[in-house]
Amino acid sequence: MxxxxxxxxxxxxxxxxxxxxxxxxxxxxxxxxxxxxxxxxxxxxxxxxxxxxxxxxxxxxxxxxxxxxxxxxxxxxxxxxxxxxxxxxxxxxxxxxxxxxxxxxxxxxxxxxxxxxxxxxxxxxxxxxxxxxxxxxxxxxxxxxxxxxxxxxxxxxxxxxxxxxxxxxxxxxxxxxxxxxxxxxxxxxxxALVPLTFQPQDLWDELAGVAVEDAIVSTGKTHFREAILLTHRGVSGPAILQISSYWQPGQPIVIDLLPERGLADALAGASRDALLVNVLGDIVPKRLAQAIVATLGENRPLKQYTPKALQQLEDRLKRWQVVPSGTVGYKKAEVxxxxxxxxxxxxxxxxxxxxxxxxxxxxxxxxxxxxxxxxxxxxxxxxxxxxxxx
Ligand SMILES: Cc1cc2nc3c(=O)[nH]c(=O)nc-3n(C[C@H](O)[C@H](O)[C@H](O)COP(=O)(O)OP(=O)(O)OC[C@H]3O[C@@H](n4cnc5c(N)ncnc54)[C@H](O)[C@@H]3O)c2cc1C
Missing domain, CATH: 3.50.50.60 (FAD/NAD(P)-binding domain)
Known part of the structure; x- marks a missing residue:
């Protein structure tokens, strides 16, 4: 030696x-x-x-x-x-x-x-x-x-x-x-800087690959505004990677798919006779719009939705709250x-x-x-x- x-x-x-x-x-x-x-x-x-x-x-x-x-x-x-x-x-x-x-x-x-x-x-x-x-x-x-x-x-x-x-x-x-x-x-x-995983009941498996270009993701007092990407196991994309560094196990994350506007603003120019799925498809990716409308049960013309139903829809779009089950781990983490x-x-x-x-x-x-x-x-x-x- x-x-x-x-x-x-x-x-x-x-x-x-x-x-x-x-x-x-x-x-x-x-x-x-x-x-x-x-x-x-x-x-x-x-x-x-x-x-x-x-x-x-x-x-x-x-x-x-x-x-x-x-x-x-x-x-x-x-x-x-x-x-x-x-x-x-x-x-x-x-x-x-x-x-x-x-x-x-x-x-x-x-x-x-x-x-x-x-x-x-x-x-x-x-x-x-x-x-x-x-x-x-x-x-x-x-x-x-x-x-x-x-x-x-x-x-x-x-x-x-x-x-x-x-x-x-x-x-x-x-x-x-x-x-x-x-x-x-x-x-x-x-x-950290890692995709988050969801429990099976929170997963929209058929939506894997759908990207929302502008979303706000928050946990506690911290939030990031960037794109998110739905995956087979949960969510990814820049805003999610950023929030993952701050996320604590057991805590919820909240996703706002309509930053800086309410549903009423987003629907302002829409025809009242158009089907909800079409109207929503102009605001968020079409596959996501279909999935959200499916959770409401029916797809009717916009004018047939009560203010209460629209409020529920707004909650879903602006305050999508999930407790992630974890992260995909060091194999995929950037840091x-x-x-x-x-x-x-x-x-x-x-x-x-x-x-x-x-x-x-x-x-x-x-x-x-x-x-x-x-x-x-x-x-x-x-x-x-x-x-x-x-
Ligand atoms: C997929 C991916 C993409 C990324 N993209 C970006 C980006 O675009 N911008 C950005 O700012 N950051 C990015 N990062 C993070 C960035 O790469 C790291 O923060 C940065 O490389 C850390 O530098 P470092 O020198 O501390 O460690 P490293 O660059 O990881 O270097 C550590 C070195 O130590 C060596 N080593 C480890 N163990 C031992 C040992 N036992 N004996 C001898 N040698 C050892 C390793 O082989 C390695 O060469 C990315 C990370 C990943 C995984």
Whole structure:
């Protein structure tokens, strides 16, 4: 077994790990980047449907969930979405905004990976892909990192091993286990940005695939207004993924299929002689209109419905309340909520307060962004901050 010495070992060559290795390398630190996966940064590759929604124009701390909502502020301010755009400009990469400030790479997610890899290489880091870490221990004021063929001794150890979502492409609980080994607390983890499942009685199986482009979904005091998609098992779509991060098991979600208008407004121009299903089919997708009318029992001309019946219909459209049975889990979740408790970390460096030299960055930390580029921005910002200190 060869024993080698370096300044910094980064475990996890994903979004945060590469940003950290590039930043530390640019400062002249000798860096080793270890990842057990064969392929580099698979999560970046599959992100944003292959186009990588790499940041958001409207990044702000309020778009992140954490036990300590202030923790992310310092890092997000020190390395902003505009800093990442400047790096893309240097590499000649283009971008476009799709919706709600979400920025996608014109050249696709592979170009983002190539850019980060080039930045890591420019800093002179040593790559160890396809390399599992078998043990980590404290060695004096530094650390010992054991892999099957080498043992690395380092002054700084950065954990960037990500969350639990999509185990098929290499997600593991490594970072949480290591945090516990060094006495840090873990905020309970749950799948987030994930489709919700319904009980069989709440499912409209025949409606799987129906999308409502504009809906408001709420739980408690939190709501999101975007599209929703009915599925075989429950509901999905951006508004549902967003609310899933806030949803607590046993709590209802409420779906408003007619944002900002009542049924009377929506029906204002409709012929009073038209059948309800046709009138409704102009307001919501036709298959959904048919299903809703079926639940009312009869399909009659609009004028034959009493105000009370229309009120019931409005309740169904604007206050569709369901208690989801759960989520589809980590296999389909975009991210993991919870993680290494920020109470044990310094927000200016990402370093463990009680273990000098040990850093946690990216998704493994209890900081979870909204859908729309916020999670990558956290990876870039926290990676930069740790790379500036490690
Ligand atoms: C389908 C999908 C689409 C997404 N799309 C977007 C999007 O468009 N925009 C956005 O902002 N966010 C998106 N996300 C979320 C985003 O990918 C993550 O938040 C981000 O990648 C987290 O960065 P990270 O560096 O912390 O972890 P990762 O990028 O997951 O990197 C962790 C690395 O650690 C390695 N690793 C894990 N365990 C070990 C171990 N035991 N030993 C060695 N190495 C290990 C992994 O192989 C991996 O390379 C998406 C996620 C998914 C699943």
């Amino acid at each position: 060869k024993v080698r010495t370096t300044d910094v070992v980064v475990i996890g060559a994903g979004a945060a790990g590469m940003m950290c290795a590039a930043t530390a390398g640019a400062r002249g630190r000798e860096v080793v980047l270890i990842d057990h996966a064969e392929k580099l940064a698979e999560k970046i590759r599959i992100s944003g449907g292959g186009r990588c929604n790499f940041t958001n124009l409207h990044v702000r701390p309020e778009c992140y969930l954490s036990r300590n909502p202030h923790y992310c502020k310092s890092a997000l301010a020190r390395y902003t979405q505009h800093d990442f755009l400047k790096m893309m400009e240097r590499y000649g990469l283009g971008w476009h905004e799709k919706t709600l400030g979400q920025l996608f790479c014109d050249q696709g997610s592979g170009a983002i990976i190539d850019m980060l890899k080039a930045e890591v290489d420019a800093g002179g880091a040593t790559w160890r892909m396809n390399t599992p870490v078998t043990a980590v221990g404290r060695l004096g004021e530094g650390f010992e990192v054991v892999t099957p063929e080498e043992t690395w001794h380092c002054a700084s150890l950065v954990i960037a091993s990500g969350g639990l979502s999509i185990p098929q492409i290499g997600a593991t609980a490594f970072g949480y286990e290591l945090a516990r080994q060094f006495g840090l607390e873990i905020v309970a983890t749950t799948p 993991t909520c919870g993680g290494v408790d920020t109470a044990g970390l310094d927000s200016r460096s990402m370093m463990a307060r009680q273990v000098p030299g040990l850093f946690f960055i990216g998704e493994v930390v209890d900081v979870t962004g909204w859908l729309g580029g916020y999670n990558f921005q956290w990876a870039w910002s926290s990676g930069f901050v740790a790379g500036s200190a490690a």
